[in-house]
Amino acid sequence: MLCVVIEVPYLVALIFRTKGLCTSRHGIRAPLEKTYSINRDMYSLLLDCCKRYQKNLTHIFTLNCHHDFTDSDYVAFDEKGFVTRIKIRIPSLFRDEYDRICAPAYDDENDQYALLDLIEFFAQNIKDISERWNNERYRNYQTIDCHNSSDVFENFQETINEIFTESGLLYELTDEKIIERIVENSPLTTEIENNFAAVHEVGTRELLKDAVALYKTPNPTARQDSVEKIWDALERLKTYYTTLDKKHSSEKIVNDMANGNDDFADLFNNEFKVLTDIGNKYRIRHHETDRIDITDVRYYDYFFNRCLSLIALAIQYLM
Template structure:
């Protein structure tokens, strides 16, 4: 349900961002902590109730934090060495929190829990189940915080965090089409390029553009029974339906993208190449190249 100011247009639009603030960090960490007990199948603390002479298990927080110290060494910790939310002027690594969110998502399982006896309540038990229905609840809670805070990330059904790119031509349909490319090398390069493009860490932007430019160059040699020039000509003629005006347009676009790849620091890293210092320019280059490839692959034979 939307709130009053949302319903009546009295609220400023949420600022969209890729930065996880301390406040949002705290909310996301609280959700992770809420579901720690759903990792008990991995981190079991064996207990015994002498009063009723029965064994039971609890979530082993100490074992869990020792494991996270190895798997996610940069996760923020308090002065006692416990995983915690940053305070005041604390520095923190938001991508380590993303690691934690993904770790919980990957390993979360359903549990049954309760008092051993409703009357005497001798101990609280956790029974580990071999199902993962609880993942949907966890995912919904994580994504609700992302949406409400304007953070451009999402936890997918594949249990990974991806960034949300607004106004991008990349769609599920295009992704599906790229996986139908029969030439293995081009298909794998496109798969890698898209995965890097969707990665939250901005450091991956350069790698995503490099991969998609590699895919573009390989696309020119798609027809392996021809030399590169002849193959590239056939690709353009096919996607132009033989119409001379479109051949001119697509030849010009292939050349323009080739020149960008050669002149900017994309596929080559010599000192005379033009550096790309704004990640929004990486997104522009990626999407421009993607648009051409996405059209071309619809015509490949």
């Protein structure tokens, strides 16, 4: 009888590269649940992916070794140094009772965003390597040669994003080597982001850039900051025309948006006023005790996108 043994990492990669499975093709499989929550199985797959690329961090964690029998020096990956550095850099990353980085058990509490931080650390630091035996006949030891190139990032990015997709996780490792959350049916488009980047007034442009970055940040604690930033951008936008005072600058923006139509001028004036009132009444730009707390994190996306819609329209009429 022929027995075939497949290594686990290869099997995992094979599973995630298999397209068009039978149940998917014939509509038998239940729709994949989309989520921001990383369960234990997802965590394990993502962590295993990082571990497979550990040696690509050797340029940072270099262990200089000596082989006594051949009296030769060689380079290996310093795993102890890596674990110590990560413990300082990402202190909330889950560890077992022996202080080893590992996947949590099903009942273990863990900080899933610390795992995303680890993935970003790998993405931003991995470099190409080559490994070679000192002697092809005797193979006493392997040494690692580190290169300045980072072509390996594309492979790492593809594998991480395949796990995200296949698991239904609404995250993406971007070409900028950061993880962003995916907001389905979001009004924030690439075109809007490009328009924001083209805003001439530096302060408004930077506030919009920061607001969008915080909006995409996976950790929900960034939601409040994203809303605060975009409201700050709205208020600064009102003073866009620096040769005019705030009142007349706002009037010019609204009139340009309305194209001389009084009905739309009233509509946009009212929307600016309503958003200003929301920013003052709720705990968005001000944090006094008499402000209304936003008690559900999901409300932040509503507030952000409502303010975004008005700004995205307004900047199309800026001169």
